[in-house]
Structure formats: structure tokens, C-alpha cells
Amino acid sequence: MTADQLLIFLAGIAGGALRVGAPFLFVSLGECITEKSGRINLGLEGVLVFSAMSAFGASYLSGSAWTGVLAAAATGALLATLHGVLCSLPRVNDIATGIALMLLGMGLAFYLGKPLIQPQAPQLPAIALGNWSDSAAVRSALQVNALVPIGMALAVALWWAFANTRAGLLVRMAGDSANATRALGYSVSAIRIAATAAGGMVAGLGGASLTLFYPGSWNEGISSGQGLIAVALVIFARWSPIRCVYASLLFGGAGAIGPALQSIGINWGYHLFNIIPYVLTLLILVITCRPGTTVSGSPGELSSTR
Amino acid sequence: MRNSLANFLLPAGAIIAALGVFGVFVWFAGASPLEVWLLLFKGAFGDWYSWQNTLQRAAPLMLTALCVAIPARAGLTVIGGEGAVVLGGLACAGLAQGLPLPANMVGTVMVCLAAALAGALWIALAGWLRQYRGINETISSLLLAYIAIGLFKHLVEGPLRDPSSLNKPSTFSLAEGLRIGGIAGSDVHWGLVIGVLACLAAGLWVHMTPSGFAVRVVGGNPRAAQLVGLPASKLILLACALGGACAGVAGAIEVAAVHTNANAALIAGYGYAGILVAFIARQHPVAIVPVAILFGGFGAAGSLLQRRLGLPDASVLVLQGIAFVLILASEALRDVDWKGFFARIGRLGPSGAPSAALPEQP
Numbered sequence: 001m002t003a004d005q006l007l008i009f010l011a012g013i014a015g016g017a018l019r020v021g022a023p024f025l026f027v028s029l030g031e032c033i034t035e036k037s038g039r040i041n042l043g044l045e046g047v048l049v050f051s052a053m054s055a056f057g058a059s060y061l062s063g064s065a066w067t068g069v070l071a072a073a074a075t076g077a078l079l080a081t082l083h084g085v086l087c088s089l090p091r092v093n094d095i096a097t098g099i100a101l102m103l104l105g106m107g108l109a110f111y112l113g114k115p116l117i118q119p120q121a122p123q124l125p126a127i128a129l130g131n132w133s134d135s136a137a138v139r140s141a142l143q144v145n146a147l148v149p150i151g152m153a154l155a156v157a158l159w160w161a162f163a164n165t166r167a168g169l170l171v172r173m174a175g176d177s178a179n180a181t182r183a184l185g186y187s188v189s190a191i192r193i194a195a196t197a198a199g200g201m202v203a204g205l206g207g208a209s210l211t212l213f214y215p216g217s218w219n220e221g222i223s224s225g226q227g228l229i230a231v232a233l234v235i236f237a238r239w240s241p242i243r244c245v246y247a248s249l250l251f252g253g254a255g256a257i258g259p260a261l262q263s264i265g266i267n268w269g270y271h272l273f274n275i276i277p278y279v280l281t282l283l284i285l286v287i288t289c290r291p292g293t294t295v296s297g298s299p300g301e302l303s304s305t306r
Numbered sequence: 307m308r309n310s311l312a313n314f315l316l317p318a319g320a321i322i323a324a325l326g327v328f329g330v331f332v333w334f335a336g337a338s339p340l341e342v343w344l345l346l347f348k349g350a351f352g353d354w355y356s357w358q359n360t361l362q363r364a365a366p367l368m369l370t371a372l373c374v375a376i377p378a379r380a381g382l383t384v385i386g387g388e389g390a391v392v393l394g395g396l397a398c399a400g401l402a403q404g405l406p407l408p409a410n411m412v413g414t415v416m417v418c419l420a421a422a423l424a425g426a427l428w429i430a431l432a433g434w435l436r437q438y439r440g441i442n443e444t445i446s447s448l449l450l451a452y453i454a455i456g457l458f459k460h461l462v463e464g465p466l467r468d469p470s471s472l473n474k475p476s477t478f479s480l481a482e483g484l485r486i487g488g489i490a491g492s493d494v495h496w497g498l499v500i501g502v503l504a505c506l507a508a509g510l511w512v513h514m515t516p517s518g519f520a521v522r523v524v525g526g527n528p529r530a531a532q533l534v535g536l537p538a539s540k541l542i543l544l545a546c547a548l549g550g551a552c553a554g555v556a557g558a559i560e561v562a563a564v565h566t567n568a569n570a571a572l573i574a575g576y577g578y579a580g581i582l583v584a585f586i587a588r589q590h591p592v593a594i595v596p597v598a599i600l601f602g603g604f605g606a607a608g609s610l611l612q613r614r615l616g617l618p619d620a621s622v623l624v625l626q627g628i629a630f631v632l633i634l635a636s637e638a639l640r641d642v643d644w645k646g647f648f649a650r651i652g653r654l655g656p657s658g659a660p661s662a663a664l665p666e667q668p
Contacts (some may be wrong), residue, residue, distance in 0.1 A: 104627025110620030273455030
């Protein structure tokens with residue numbers, strides 16, 4: 001490997017961390033909001049795929065990528081609301097509902113997205129971080145999705161809101177003790193439905209960054225479990241929006257190893273390098289989880305950590 | 307008695323409701339709901355040809371549903387059956403490629419056992435991670451499924467690849483004698499028999515044997531299991547391994563009876579559809595058989611919907627998704643006091659006056 005190749009490889013990883021990490025960032029923030037309220041939404045995988053399809057479709061039909069982003073947020077919120085409402089029914093388990101929503105979201109996306117596989121849709125503008133370099137490969141590797149800064153600002157805003165606003169406190173209270181929430185006269189179901197819907201909206205932005213930036217087209221293999229990795233990522237980030245940013249960058253970087261190696265001409269083990277994020281997720285879960293104890297910082301009402 | 311009636315009526319009602327919602331859904335796409343329902347029935351159970359197609363799809367569904375249902379009886383929600391399926395298929399093709407197996411029944415049993423072992427180890431790993439590391443098995447089993455698919459693609463496109471498979475990377479084809487043939491000359495292969503037998507055996511084991519009962523105790527109340535001294539972790543690992551073995555055999559059957567080699571067509575979503583089948587069967591191994599045939603039928607009818615009405619092939623996925631959501635929602639109706647409900651409706655009607663004189667029900 002020459003120095004030039006090494007530079008391209010490293011730029012590929014750094015750019016990839018921001019590019020591949022964008023969907024992780026939004027889905028993990030969305031899951032973070034949902035889980036803070038005491039519910040787990042495995043259906044965000046379905047939300048991600050469905051909103052990716054609707055973002056692409058809306059962008060293609062309207063000719064504006066930002067309309068696509070709005071459509072993604074709206075459809076994401078819609079699908080997540082279904083999850084929130086279903087889980088509020090008696091005897092309905094949130095994990096099972098999440099699996100159902102995963103299948104439903106994918107089915108709907110593949111069904112409605114059939115005519116969208118061929119066309120090209122207007123894409124989100126890129127922020128060029130690589131202008132300091134004269135290498136074209138480095139420059140193209142460091143093109144960053146315009147939604148990423150929005151996501152980072154959102155993470156900071158959420159971190160502040162959870163600590164300082166009435167709504168943030170209510171969500172955290174519903175997540176830590178349903179009884180305390182009821183005692184204060186608030187509806188636990190209403191808070192959780194609202195939090196799940198908001199989470200779906202944020203996760204929808206992740207879908208938009210898939211089809212409107214990288215890889216930038218709609219196909220049925222657009223998401224390969226990013227929505228689920230994000231659920232594990234929130235455990236790793238110990239339910240802190242700020243740590244979600246770091247975690248998604250780490251995972252984006254891990255996911256970018258395969259494509260970065262391919263860009264410098266190494267094709268061996270492409271599929272092996274692509275499973276690094278999943279292996280990393282499992283390893284991190286092994287390190288952070290302990291049997292019989294809850295992870296520090298976890299909402300008390302959460303079923304996945306008990 | 308009342309409970310078992312609800313166990314049948316709620317899922318059946320939910321499937322009928324799902325077909326209704328699906329009808330409305332395709333109506334938006336400009337297709338006639340009546341025609342869609344008719345085609346779904348015809349494509350699934352209309353003639354012998356459809357039946358063969360249906361039963362061919364039902365066989366792996368039964369086995370992947372067991373991969374959800376058996377761990378569920380021990381209290382685990384395992385959804386990574388797809389990983390066990392692809393590894394099972396890989397083990398089956400890999401063993402046939404690596405060792406000179408006798409090209410007869412013995413060889414077929416050996417490749418199936420290899421597949422069962424691969425699947426069992428994979429799902430037991432998810433159980434082990436839960437019992438000994440405290441990791442949620444739903445998440446870990448799904449992550450393991452993605453890892454398995456990555457390994458599968460790497461090996462099929464690399465070390466195990468048949469150099470003559472150009473456009474569609476696959477392993478070497480299984481020798482004629484190792485394949486699983488059709489029953490009495492039909493397209494329905496012996497995998498269906500394996501699937502039905504596995505469901506019956508699992509049903510017997512869970513409901514009739516002491517160890518099956520112990521597994522149900524562990525799943526129903528872990529604290530009680532601990533108090534009576536049951537080896538909970540061992541039982542959970544056993545349930546996971548048995549479920550994984552079933553899904554692994556499903557992969558071997560797909561390879562030995564349908565594709566004749568391991569290739570990407572093996573990743574067809576049987577593992578995910580099996581989750582739905584198991585939930586509709588309420589995790590009861592014997593009930594899986596009819597539900598798997600029903601959903602195998604919907605899968606078989608999908609291509610007919612595509613050809614006749616021009617609906618996308620994903621329409622079956624939509625039907626599955628709607629059915630899954632409604633099945634779960636139907637659980638909420640279980641606690642409804644129907645007698646009281648109808649009494650209240652009766653009171654609202656014109657003949658309400660006399661019933662209002664009755665003493666109030668609590």
C-alpha cells in the first residue's frame with residue numbers, strides 16, 4: 001500500500017464514518033427518545049426502510065430533495081405512531097409489535113417502491129470537507145451529507161431538553177416509573193405514544209439520508225439491519241444523545257472499512273469486512289451488559305434490559 | 307375450554323381481518339379485492355399444481371417457525387432463524403463438497419445432521435449470550451443472522467464457489483444420490499414429512515415429557531423454576547439448540563430438495579416468515595403445521611397475483627405485515643368481557659327496557 005493509497009483509505013474511513021454513520025445517528029437518536037419513555041421500538045428498522053422509500057419517492061415526484069426529507073419524517077412518525085398505539089393496548093408486547101412493524105414497514109416499502117427502482121431523484125446537497133486536498137479521490141470521499149450537522153445539533157438539543165424542559169422530564173419520568181407518572185396525573189400511554197412518534201420522525205431522517213445521499217438510490221437491499229444495530233447502539237451509548245453521536249460515528253467507520261478497501265482495489269473478503277459492524281455490536285454488548293444487573297443509566301421501565 | 311376457543315378464534319379472526327384490510331389496500335392500487343381474494347385462494351389451494359407449490363413452501367416454514375416457538379416456550383424471543391437457515395444450507399453443501407459421502411440415504415442424513423448442528427450451535431450462541439452475558443436475545447439473534455449471511459456470501463462467492471457458476475455464485479451441486487426427492491413422483495419433497503414430524507415431535511416433547519414441562523416452567527416463571535431447582539440455563543440452551551437445529555434442517559432441505567446447491571436464493575426470508583407463523587400458532591408446535599400451510603399458500607399465490615393483476619411481488623409481504631400487526635392487536639380482545647359487552651349493546655337497543663330491570667352485573 002503506497003502513501004497515496006493509505007491517504008485515500010483513511011479519507012474513505014473518515015468520510016464513511018460520517019456518511020455511513022448518518023442513518024445510525026438518526027435511528028439511534030429516535031430510538032433514544034423512544035426508550036427514554038420506557039418503550040423499545042424494534043420496528044425502527046421498518047420505519048427506516050419505509051421512510052427511505054417515501055423520501056426517494058417524494059423527492060422524485062416533487063423535484064426537491066427537502067420535500068423528500070419532510071415526507072420521510074412524516075411517514076416515519078406515522079408508522080411509529082402505529083407502534084405506539086398498538087403497544088398501549090392491553091396484553092400487547094412491545095418487542096413482538098416491533099418485529100411485526102419491521103415486516104410491515106419493509107413490505108409496504110417494497111410494494112410501493114417498485115416503480116422507484118429505476119429512476120434518479122434529486123439528491124441532498126453535500127458539504128465538501130475535502131477541499132484542502134488536491135486528490136480527487138480524497139475529495140469525493142469527504143463529501144458529507146447536509147443532514148449530518150442537523151443530526152448533531154439535534155443530539156445536543158435533545159441532551160439539553162431531556163435535562164431542562166418539562167417535556168423532557170415527562171418523557172424520562174414515564175420511562176423510569178409509570179406509577180409515579182400516573183400519581184402526578186399524567187397519562188403514561190399518551191407520553192409514550194408521543195415519544196415513539198417523535199422517535200419515528202427522527203429515524204425517518206435516517207431513511208432520507210440513505211436514499212437521498214448515500215447510497216443515493218432506492219432498492220430493496222437499502223438497509224441491512226441499520227435500524228437494529230441502532231437499538232444496540234443506544235444501549236452502548238447508555239441512553240445519552242451525545243454518546244449516540246460518538247457511537248454512530250464509530251459504527252459508520254466500521255461499516256466503511258469494506259467500501260474503503262474496495263476503493264483502493266482490495267476486493268478480497270468484501271462480505272467479511274461488511275459484517276464488522278454486527279460483530280462490533282455484539283462485542284460491545286458483551287462488554288457493556290452483565291447478567292442479572294441493569295446497565296447504568298437505563299430507563300427503569302424498559303423491557304429489553306431487564 | 308373458553309380459553310382454547312379464544313386461542314382459535316382470535317388468530318382466525320385476525321387473519322380474516324388481515325385479508326379484509328389487504329383487499330382495501332389493493333383496491334387503492336386499482337385491483338378488485340374480490341378478484342384478489344379469489345386468486346389468493348386459487349394460487350394457494352386451487353388445484354394440484356398450486357397445492358404442490360404451497361406444500362413445498364410450507365416445509366421450511368414449519369421448521370423455521372419451530373426455531374421461534376421452541377425457544378419461546380423457554381421464555382425467549384429468538385428472531386434470527388434466517389441465520390440458522392443459511393448456515394444449515396452452507397453446512398449441508400460444504401459437507402457434501404468436503405467429504406466423500408455415500409450417495410444414498412445415509413449421506414442425506416449426514417448432510418441434514420451437519421445442517422442441524424450448525425443451526426443448533428448458532429441459535430444456542432444467542433441463548434448463551436443471554437444467560438451468561440445478559441444480552442437481549444432478540445437483538446443478538448438478529449445480529450447473528452446478519453453475520454451468518456455475511457459468512458455465507460463470503461464462502462459461497464469465495465472458497466466454496468463452483469468455478470463454473472458465473473453469474474450466480476453457488477457451491478458445487480449435490481450428488482444425485484444425496485438430494486431429497488419428491489413424494490410419489492410429485493413436486494412435494496420429503497422435506498414436508500420432516501417438517502410435520504418435527505412439529506409433532508416438538509409438540510409431544512413440550513407437552514408430554516418431564517424435560518418439556520421443565521422448559522415451560524422456566525419460560526413461564528423463571529423464579530419458580532429456580533426455587534424448585536431446575537437447571538434453567540441448561541434448559542434454555544437446550545430449547546435454543548433444538549429450535550436452531552430445526553431451522554438448520556430447513557436450510558439443508560432447501561439445498562438438497564430445491565436448489566441442489568447453496569446460493570443466494572437461500573436467503574429468501576423463510577426465517578422471518580417463520581416468526582409470523584409461530585406467533586399465529588401461539589408458539590404451539592402442532593398448530594404450526596396448518597398455519598405454515600396457510601402462509602405457504604399465500605407465498606405460492608404471490609406469483610399468481612403478480613402475473614394476473616400486475617401487483618408487485620411484495621404484496622405478499624404486505625399481507626404478512628398486516629396479519630402480524632392484527633394478530634398482536636387481537637390479543638387485546640382476549641380480556642374483553644363479551645357477555646357484558648353484548649348485554650350493554652342489548653340495553654342500548656329498543657328492547658332495552660326489560661334488560662335494564664335486571665340487576666347490574668359487576
